[in-house]
Amino acid sequence: MNDLNTLSRREVDFFNCHGFLHIPAVYSEGEIEAMTEELDWQIETWANASPGWSGGWRRVYMSEDIEKRSKLVALHDLHRYSRAWCDAVTHPKLAGAMADLIGPNVELHHTTLHAKPPSTGHPFPMHQDWAFYKHRDGRYVDCLIHLDDTDDGNGCIRFLDGSHREGPREHVVNYPDGRPCTPHLPTKDWDLEHTVPVPAKRGDVVVFSIHMIHGSRINTSKDVRRLVRVGYRNPENEQIAGQSHGRPGLMVWGRRPRCEGQTPFATNV
Template identity: 35%
Template sequence: MIKAQDVDFYNENGYLLVKGVFNKQEVEAMRTAVDRIIDRAAKAKMDQNHAWQGDYLPPAELKKLVLKGFHDVHYHDASFMRAAIHPNMAAVLSQLIGPNVQLHHSKMLVKPPENGAAFPMHQDQPYFPHEQHTMMAASMHLDDANFENGCLHVIPGSHKQGPMKHRGQHYLDAKEYPISSGVACPAEAGDVLFFNYLTIHGSPVNSSDRTRRNVLFQYRSATDFPSDNVHINWGSGLMICGENPNFDRVKPNFTVNNI
């Protein structure tokens, strides 16, 4: 799927857009799955809005914004499990991370037309810090994305700065790091944007008449362990390619409390 120069680009810039990872039939199956998940969540009264709160927009504007998001979508529909372990994904991950790659978690993000919420610029690292910083997002596009419908923006090379202090552990100062400071990454349905969890990224409001549906898979090296217990889930550690060299550390260290 990718060449040596693509790996060099990722290492230097902290991101890489890979075209055509998924075909039209696979994308359509996942679009249908997204719609069904939202419908089931609404019926279960678990439909949530994940629009970011904070001081980057006036309160009156924040109330208008909508962002549908659900974690661990591979628990909700098999099409996402197939996507997470897809041979094309494994082919890229094995070159960008190494031979032994694990899934950490997945997440669905849907920006509806006209008022789909922005993501202020941030790093993902504060949510699930790891010792070696191999953690990587693979943002799978289920719709064509451009500036008008809120495509992702990244700051090339920002992963080299290491972990940064965030406001409330959520986002960077919007005045110092406006979304416009990033490079827009337009993509087509079926494309995947890979970026390190230290790479500063965000996205503008969806001001178009088109939905923007993305599914994010977070991957890591099998030898990269959490530096604290932030955002650990039951599915963390699923092997995508290679093997787990640490036989005694194949599952998260959970404590189950009976209430």
């Protein structure tokens, strides 16, 4: 008997063993076309280009000159700006896959755009997403929706195979002088060279555990590299701190079980 919705047993086993999974062609050409059109509108209208993540890691990953010019274009919660993105994050093929990995119930946690501009677009140091939105257990999956084909040349995602199994790690969150910086793993202990690249096609989704150690290289190509990360959790996996803490999300699969003592949502949340 197959009790799975979207994935095969082999895919679920691969995810549990390696901590990531490449799911090809989640979106049809028509769907990805509509998502791209809306994304480009959001980039023009709402998104912010900034120097990106801070920290001492920048001078390990980038020369002085590139470090000054490197930018990241980001926007949170795309599903609040365009209907096409609301459809994308509630897509039954993706939501069913999440239920197969962390279900039976699945709650949307957040959506984040990462567009790496051509030639100097922002690399990512080794880190776990857990450091950005801490949850009590591992029933949380991040999905990278690909709007462009990726490879190492434009900064595809890279994973430290199986690293999710050891759970959360302590991250660097300050410069040596005590000023805060973006969480990342110490560059002397964690090297992007040891990771596996996972190139993907437009319309594919690459998913990974909240405890997976990962990063990506600079975009050296002449085109922008657009990825949208979508976080999903089992609603019984309580968030402890970080991005969107305390904010209830949409249920994209199943229902929200009631824990003892839990009150219904207030009208001012």
